Amino acid sequence: MHLLHDPAAPAAAPIAFDDFLKVDIRIGRIIRVDPFPEARKPAFKLTIDFGPGVGVKRSSAQVVDLYAAEELEGRRVAAVVNFPPRQIGKFMSEVLTLGFPDAEGRVVLFSPDSDVPLGARLF
Template identity: 85%
Template sequence: MHLAHDPADPPAETIGFDDFLKVDIRVGRIIRVDPFPEARKPAFKLTIDFGKGVGVRRSSAQVAALYTPETLEGRLVAAVVNFPPRQIGKFMSEVLTLGFPDAEGRVVLFSPDAAVPLGARLF
């Protein structure tokens, strides 16, 4: 899923705070990175530990342009954990790992700039 928008676009339509709370964004630690050669765009299969409440989930992430398995493993990332699983080729992606496009459209991962507990929810 690629949702790139022009940074000059106006904000999306106004939503209520209750709508925001429906999106469950948690922090997790990447504990394993596997190649995903069959993906259409350069990607990795990530295994992410979100701690006791959410557990370990898997995600396909189109981040191979800027990251290597070595720079990803152990990294804290943010992900939407309450979307339904999505089949991507032969892989079932269970969470949506979040990032922003850089000037060339490559995905830059969204993560906290200090340590927080695994499973902490964004608010």
């Protein structure tokens, strides 16, 4: 198992609080889910609305093992919105949608357990 996915791995090296503040993690709502058949690992193309400050962005998410496209639409998710866009095949991913691995290594999306406004920033 990769160190990043190993729940028994020790915590990463300490960082300064200012470094944490540089990572802009926001809440968005998935407004569209498209298949991504050309991806190397099964994935969806997500279109996510982060509200007026960040706007609508796209992301690739390897979540097909646990989620159907229909249950993703309307779901609130957390994403890093200030990484540079990343080319994944012919698709440009603009944000990193966040999740945690379950016991089998499948991605479980990270989302708030109460309603928060689109664009709300993690602190």
